[in-house]
Amino acid sequence: MRAAFVGALQRLMDEDERVVLLTADLGFHVLEPLCESHPRRVINVGVAEQNMAGVAAGLAHSGRIPFIYSIATFASLRGYEFIRNGALVHGLPVRVVGIGGGFEYGAAGISHYALEDLGVMRIQPGMTVVAPADGAQAAAALRATRDVPGPVYFRIGKNDGSSLPDLGGRFRIGHVEVLRRGGDAALLVTGAIATEAADACLQLEALGVSCGLAMVACLAPVPREDIASFLGSVPVAMTVETHYIDGGLGSLTAEVIAEEGLRCRLIRAGVNSVPDRYSGSQRYMEHRFRVDAASLVKRILDAR
């Protein structure tokens, strides 16, 4: 996903002189093509995410469209108050790019796991929050948010291999993309873990369970009507995210279910404790927190 997003960003920089990319000293072997094609507009600010977010506010205040780039947890949390008091309060078009949501940094450990980025971003009024499934959708999301006047947060997957062909790179602000409908259960998923959710749906189908799947790549503005309509009369829904179960897609869906008076039961698949004091690959961690396809299948079967 990262390569596709960076490629789309390069095209955006080609087209729009206002776009500036700031990185907090991350993006080695990733951002070099942009540095070469736009040396004046790609700036390494050093390991200083707070200042990066503040500088971005100043740039945007003076007519630029700055992208600030780091690993998702650093991009979202370290400079959070600067993003809040800068881009958000002033309604400025700063783009926060967080690379590698959830457990994508594998054995790098808790310091590198973004598990609350979507939550902290979506609670801020005026922040558009985007967590695409794959490269094609990430590129589409970049294009679709080009003219958003306020700030945008992107959770961009680090891995380039996986994709969700059925999605066809669709993305719309304030909407979900429904990949399949089912009468027995429904999955709502955000971010790069979408491929596991899609796999789970196929496995459930083979087991005779009709399971819907909606990709929630835009968490804010809240795709309220789409979620309500998708859940319709489904008896059980499960949200899937590599994020703490509080604050992210699970909470968002619970809010919609409660406020819209829907009758479906909700299971929130996600991270329910601090993954600390043990190490493991992305795959291991996703299994441990039961957001891999096999675990998702089991949880739906158990819930019926």
Next chain:
Amino acid sequence: MLTSVEIRRVILDRAYAAQEGHIGSALSIADIMVVLYRDVVAGRLRGKARDRVVLSKGHAALALYAALYLSGELSEGLLLEYCEDGGRLGIHPQHGIHGVEFTTGSLGQGLSFASGCALAAQLGEEQWRTFVICSDAECDEGATWEAAMFAAQRHLGRLVVVVDYNRQQAMGNTDDVIALGDLRARWEAVGWLAVDVDGHDAAALESALRLVERDGPQPLAVIAHTTFGKGVAFMERQLRWHYSSMSKEDYALAISSLGTGP
């Protein structure tokens, strides 16, 4: 007219009317604001290429409002909204009115915002200058130094920080809380052109601020040695005037002491 007595009168009037504090902090930078608005940015505060002024020590907003008012940049009606319910002028500055570029109040953020403005000027080959007024205690914030190192690295020569070195912060003397030592040397160490100046000497302040016109690559740090509460004798160096508001007697005494101090 924007003078050192008048700016203090406006600060005291509004602080008393609103029964708000932060008076000592505003008085501390009063002379800096007079020189900045009267002698340096006057006539350059309108349009896209305007000079930018960022009050990073947002709690001294009364000095900013008073300077804008006395230089004709802010109406009397707006000034009277200070701390009124629904008013646009709060204890800390909020964007959305002419003369306030950024909402501030959380210390240590203004220099980053300002560095972005200065970087935008550099990228766009624009001529505007960006001025930031920081407190000394903001030098406790790590992000201040992130911004300082960045601005020097990027050769933001049209960026100026004025550090209000009154040696007091909310709960004590800076020497007792986090000693800052030789601030000029600190800013020099991260690549800035830094000068020490008496922060109540108008001629010295103007000379220092005009160093921005030299057109060099280094950003400029003016270390303004100031007195907290300056100009109102009974408030000078008195910690309580960081937060306290004035009684009727305090106000009368403060007004009567204007222009009579040393």
